[in-house]
Amino acid sequence: MPSGTESTVKSIDFVEEHLAEAYAPMSVTLTLNDDIDISRGDTLVKADEKQPGIEQDITLDVCRFNERPAAVRNKYVIRQATFETQGLIRSINYRRNINTLEKEEGVSELKMNDIAEITIHTANPLVFDK
Numbered sequence: 001m002p003s004g005t006e007s008t009v010k011s012i013d014f015v016e017e018h019l020a021e022a023y024a025p026m027s028v029t030l031t032l033n034d035d036i037d038i039s040r041g042d043t044l045v046k047a048d049e050k051q052p053g054i055e056q057d058i059t060l061d062v063c064r065f066n067e068r069p070a071a072v073r074n075k076y077v078i079r080q081a082t083f084e085t086q087g088l089i090r091s092i093n094y095r096r097n098i099n100t101l102e103k104e105e106g107v108s109e110l111k112m113n114d115i116a117e118i119t120i121h122t123a124n125p126l127v128f129d130k
Contacts, residue, residue: 001043001127002054007034041083043127053130057090059119062110069109078122087122 010031012019022028030044038044045051064070070089078087094103096115110116 001045001052002125003036003038003042005034005036005038006047007032007036009033041081052127054125054127056122056125057119058122058126058128059093059117061115061117064110064112064114064116067112069111071109076120078120078126080126080128083126085122085124085126087120090119090121093117093119 010033012022013029013031014022014026019028032038043052070076072089072092075086075088078085092107092110094105094117095107095110096102097104098113098115107116110118
């Protein structure tokens, strides 16, 4: 993903050893049966399992860890594992009041330690579990 190209795994290699399986956080080399273009940041998914979302407009929960406020229409570098793209905040849907847990709507920016639901738009599609 995100290309949707299908292949099968020919081998899983770690240094000079062939493995039967690999899992996080192992760093392995996968050899596929087909000559297709995959690279860092692409996601491998078993064909018979629930497929991930592939979108450029994504609603997510965030916690702001920067002293500079985050605001609608500001551009940011979006990094997902080793994949990096540009993105912007389309909307701040609400901020969570940390004392009462109530949703605060009409928020124009996020400050340090704010928890919020936002919608972003990315220059390239992101692969994610819904």
